Amino acid sequence: MHYRILTLGSLLLLLVGFSVPMARAESTIANFTAGSNSAIPSMTPYDVVFLAYQGYFRNQGLRGYGAFADGCNQGKLTAQDVVEAAIKANQLPRTIVNNRGFMNAVDANMKAFKNNSGA
Numbered sequence: 001m002h003y004r005i006l007t008l009g010s011l012l013l014l015l016v017g018f019s020v021p022m023a024r025a026e027s028t029i030a031n032f033t034a035g036s037n038s039a040i041p042s043m044t045p046y047d048v049v050f051l052a053y054q055g056y057f058r059n060q061g062l063r064g065y066g067a068f069a070d071g072c073n074q075g076k077l078t079a080q081d082v083v084e085a086a087i088k089a090n091q092l093p094r095t096i097v098n099n100r101g102f103m104n105a106v107d108a109n110m111k112a113f114k115n116n117s118g119a
Helices: 002-034 045-053 065-074 079-088 094-098 100-116
Strands: none
Touching: 045 065, 045 079, 045 100, 065 100, 079 094, 079 100, 094 100
């Protein structure tokens, strides 16, 4: 009897644990496709870097995947470049470039990407 309660509790915990990150990912993509011109960015610095890596800003002149990784690793791609592409895609407000905290966080995420990509 006790193992049934324990198993049911564990299953419920697993279900809740997996549903929360998926909801966050869906929310990020929904925000990305809907666009944002508000003063508060709908995307986190991590979202901006991750979507840039996945090629979502290709139409704004920012290549994804290997080219993005190479740009980060060689120092040819900057946080300014990535944020400008997101602005052109109407995903961030123009004023975000004046937000030092946001820009520094994008830069830090790009450096973390560089460190994790084997460079």
